[in-house]
Amino acid sequence: MSGYDPRGKANRALLVGVSEYDHVRPDDREGVPGQLPGVLHNRLRLREALRRTGLFEAGHITLCASPPHDVFNEALRHAAQETGGLLLFYFAGHGIVPAAGDELFLQMSNARVVAGGHDAFPNAVPFTEVLAQLVASRAERVLVVLDCCYAGNAAAIWHRFDHLRRRKTLLLMSVQSNRLITAGDGSGATPFTEELVQILEKEAELSLGALYTQLKERMAAAGHRTAVDDGQDPQGVWEPGEDVLLRGAGTATPTPPAPQDGRTGPHPGRRGRSLAAVRSAAARAGRIRPRVRLLLALAVLVAGCGGYGISRLLGDDSLCAPTLELRVLTDPELEAAVTAAATRFLDSDANKADGCHRLGITAYSADSADTVEALHRRTDPWQEPRTEENDPQRDIGPQPDVWIPATMADVSRVTDNRRVRSYARLEPEPEPLAYSPVVLAVPEGLATEAPRRAGRPLAELIRALGQRLPTAETRRPDPERTDSALLATTALYAAGTGARDAEQRLTQPAAPAPTAAELLCDLLEDTAVDRRTAALVPEFLLKSGTTCNTVAVRQVSRVAEYPLDVPALRPAFVRVRWQDADRDEDRRNKAVQSFRDWLYGEEGQAVLGAAGFRSAGTGHPLLVAKPAEGMLADPGRSQPDADGETMTRTLLQYRTANGPGRVLFLLDSSGSMATRWKGASGGPGLVRQALGALAGKDEYGVWAMYGTSGDGYAPLLPLGPHKKADAEQILLDGDLTTVHDTEADPYRALSAALGQMADRDGADDRPQLVVLITDDEDNNRLTGAARTAVLATARTARIPVAVVSLDGGGCAPSRVDAQLAEASGGRCLDAGDDLGPALHDEVARTGTGDG
Numbered sequence: 001m002s003g004y005d006p007r008g009k010a011n012r013a014l015l016v017g018v019s020e021y022d023h024v025r026p027d028d029r030e031g032v033p034g035q036l037p038g039v040l041h042n043r044l045r046l047r048e049a050l051r052r053t054g055l056f057e058a059g060h061i062t063l064c065a066s067p068p069h070d071v072f073n074e075a076l077r078h079a080a081q082e083t084g085g086l087l088l089f090y091f092a093g094h095g096i097v098p099a100a101g102d103e104l105f106l107q108m109s110n111a112r113v114v115a116g117g118h119d120a121f122p123n124a125v126p127f128t129e130v131l132a133q134l135v136a137s138r139a140e141r142v143l144v145v146l147d148c149c150y151a152g153n154a155a156a157i158w159h160r161f162d163h164l165r166r167r168k169t170l171l172l173m174s175v176q177s178n179r180l181i182t183a184g185d186g187s188g189a190t191p192f193t194e195e196l197v198q199i200l201e202k203e204a205e206l207s208l209g210a211l212y213t214q215l216k217e218r219m220a221a222a223g224h225r226t227a228v229d230d231g232q233d234p235q236g237v238w239e240p241g242e243d244v245l246l247r248g249a250g251t252a253t254p255t256p257p258a259p260q261d262g263r264t265g266p267h268p269g270r271r272g273r274s275l276a277a278v279r280s281a282a283a284r285a286g287r288i289r290p291r292v293r294l295l296l297a298l299a300v301l302v303a304g305c306g307g308y309g310i311s312r313l314l315g316d317d318s319l320c321a322p323t324l325e326l327r328v329l330t331d332p333e334l335e336a337a338v339t340a341a342a343t344r345f346l347d348s349d350a351n352k353a354d355g356c357h358r359l360g361i362t363a364y365s366a367d368s369a370d371t372v373e374a375l376h377r378r379t380d381p382w383q384e385p386r387t388e389e390n391d392p393q394r395d396i397g398p399q400p401d402v403w404i405p406a407t408m409a410d411v412s413r414v415t416d417n418r419r420v421r422s423y424a425r426l427e428p429e430p431e432p433l434a435y436s437p438v439v440l441a442v443p444e445g446l447a448t449e450a451p452r453r454a455g456r457p458l459a460e461l462i463r464a465l466g467q468r469l470p471t472a473e474t475r476r477p478d479p480e481r482t483d484s485a486l487l488a489t490t491a492l493y494a495a496g497t498g499a500r501d502a503e504q505r506l507t508q509p510a511a512p513a514p515t516a517a518e519l520l521c522d523l524l525e526d527t528a529v530d531r532r533t534a535a536l537v538p539e540f541l542l543k544s545g546t547t548c549n550t551v552a553v554r555q556v557s558r559v560a561e562y563p564l565d566v567p568a569l570r571p572a573f574v575r576v577r578w579q580d581a582d583r584d585e586d587r588r589n590k591a592v593q594s595f596r597d598w599l600y601g602e603e604g605q606a607v608l609g610a611a612g613f614r615s616a617g618t619g620h621p622l623l624v625a626k627p628a629e630g631m632l633a634d635p636g637r638s639q640p641d642a643d644g645e646t647m648t649r650t651l652l653q654y655r656t657a658n659g660p661g662r663v664l665f666l667l668d669s670s671g672s673m674a675t676r677w678k679g680a681s682g683g684p685g686l687v688r689q690a691l692g693a694l695a696g697k698d699e700y701g702v703w704a705m706y707g708t709s710g711d712g713y714a715p716l717l718p719l720g721p722h723k724k725a726d727a728e729q730i731l732l733d734g735d736l737t738t739v740h741d742t743e744a745d746p747y748r749a750l751s752a753a754l755g756q757m758a759d760r761d762g763a764d765d766r767p768q769l770v771v772l773i774t775d776d777e778d779n780n781r782l783t784g785a786a787r788t789a790v791l792a793t794a795r796t797a798r799i800p801v802a803v804v805s806l807d808g809g810g811c812a813p814s815r816v817d818a819q820l821a822e823a824s825g826g827r828c829l830d831a832g833d834d835l836g837p838a839l840h841d842e843v844a845r846t847g848t849g850d851g
Helices: 037-053 069-082 127-135 151-160 163-168 191-200 208-222 270-284 290-305 332-346 368-377 379-383 409-415 458-468 483-494 499-505 516-523 527-532 585-600 602-610 644-655 671-676 683-691 724-732 746-761 784-797 816-824 835-844
Strands: 012-017 061-065 086-092 094-096 105-107 124-126 141-147 169-173 235-237 245-247 324-330 359-365 402-404 424-428 438-443 454-456 473-475 533-538 558-563 574-578 662-668 699-705 713-720 768-774 801-805
Touching: 012 037, 012 069, 037 061, 037 086, 037 191, 061 069, 069 086, 069 124, 069 127, 086 127, 105 127, 124 127, 127 141, 127 151, 127 169, 127 359, 141 151, 141 191, 151 169, 151 235, 163 169, 169 208, 191 208, 324 332, 324 585, 332 359, 332 516, 332 585, 332 602, 359 585, 368 379, 368 409, 368 483, 402 585, 409 424, 409 644, 438 458, 438 483, 438 527, 454 458, 458 483, 458 558, 483 499, 483 533, 483 644, 499 644, 516 533, 527 533, 585 602, 662 683, 662 713, 662 746, 683 724, 683 768, 683 835, 699 724, 699 746, 713 724, 713 746, 746 768, 746 784, 768 816, 768 835, 784 816, 801 816, 801 835
Parallel strands: 012 061, 012 086, 086 141, 141 169, 324 359, 324 402, 454 558, 473 533, 662 699, 662 768, 768 801
Antiparallel strands: 094 105, 105 124, 169 235, 402 574, 424 574, 438 533, 438 558, 699 713
């Protein structure tokens, strides 16, 4: 088996099974639908099956039996901190989603559902938060198994994470998205877990991929159905090439007698009454010594999660206080290094006192342009989102305590020319953490001699590469996503020929890669292209390397050439203070200072050196003994400092490099769209979000696609320039923008749209885009001759079509959505993508900015 082999590693399993709930309908109108006695069997059966795999040492499989949300959060945090190999996280219980379907909530034993016009799920845990902790863990791989209603909705959340995080995490779900499932009659395990356990109990070698195939076959053969009476079809998502060994050949570990789970059978409500009694007693015991009260709380933890973490919580003569969690936001290019540093810090003496860990750290990244924009003018909704369209907590992540941008210039981009009140104060350290030049990574066979690899402008290096090989290409990641790409772009545009000419000289066959690491991985897919293509990347990647999921013959060795006019990466350490966030200010200040001192100290610098960074000091010497292959130990003259104004101006030029654009939205308005119409994730809501990528000089229009005769559409907004407010008003007008009780004919509407755009294209050279938003219910009219004709039209028109499928799996290669996008040079987005931001980004490649 190719893939991850966890044998011999420090593996752990956290099995969370919520069989008993405190609040249950009909006795409690805010309760969950019912008790789940089958889940009791789930956690016990699965524990025994995992013991037999031989992957988990004694005591490393933790049962969380019907925990309340606070106990669950503590158990999850400990599992994330203490796993060094494979971390298997399993949840069985009630799951629930909001009306928009953009989050999955795992309902713990004290969960409630508040009725009313707004979705409210007290004491349920958002899967986004669970996944964020898991991907930030020390584990090398994370396997998530969900057996609950709506489990398939977790796939869309997984897709929101970046490539590096997704690569680490593999997700197995009991049912497709937006489906309720039965938990069985309670006499045994639930259907999905029963089949899972039976496969795990076999003694043959077993990988996750093989298990997934067998699961789907067994579930289909057993005839298990969802609440809408279609087949219960397990789902799995992981990056291409990834797999995990779950059992070696012939593994058969003797199973010791299993300690009881605290229950001999289902007993709804008993655990809730016990917890209530403990909490009540603790509340009345104000005179009890603090140590006794903490032991009482610990007893709840032991009862709920199998004693998990006792060795960490008990010292010789004291108990560890709960750790403080720091949130560290960074540039996507730096995330791997920052995560490695945070992991090393957590286990260092600097983070221990009396045998206890003092801090936890969640490191995460967001696109650099989005982060700067949010800190510049969106700190109010970051603290308290008021609309779905303006929610930095969703788009970027939690409010950071520390921000580590790739350059200090980002701080000035945030603080200069602010026209709105800010609720976050930035306090940057005066010196950067490290230094890394941005280099032109050239295939070894095309590199120039060592003395000529430094000291020349970027344009000259690219020109010389073309002289050595006329078919040579140069690629650069997306300047919207990372600072390294934006800094390289400042030099490309400064050559004097203009942004549009500079972009045309780059070879970008499709949307640019989000990061430099992903760019190098993309090149692996075609060895011939890899051998002739230079990539603009941070130098440290030549040391730390890239871990790619694609299968390739071998990666081309690369040599760094050092352009003198590209500003270098100088990562900054910035304390972020949020207004009115002073409840634990002193403790948080000390925590930030502790992490800061460690990063700038010998241990922190060693971690950054191992990742390929140089010293921020004079001359920028290597932080490790010798350079990686392809690097120069001393490239000579330092690259210049970044300038915030230049970066902002360059980003605007990049966004407008192709001039004002023209976008035509085809909005499926047929009757089947009724359930996918309202909210930010509905059809009109997606169009509204995309309008932010268009400005006053752009032309755009919206057609309602319905009817099976005539043209197959009715204009809502004619194709032309519009004020954003006017366009939004039409989209919000329920009388104009509405669902029609008829089917749609996408063939007619697409043919008309491509024809009209082709006519406009003859009058100017604007970049153009057609956006089709559909639930795919009427794709039966895109079959046979109609499919052949529309694909041919898409190829010849050379107008990209972005297809937004509101149906899960709409972008599968065999589906017409994917074929239409590929034929036209566009992109296909489906429920596996975070559709609002993804469509906005796609339209932004044609539009000219924030309208």
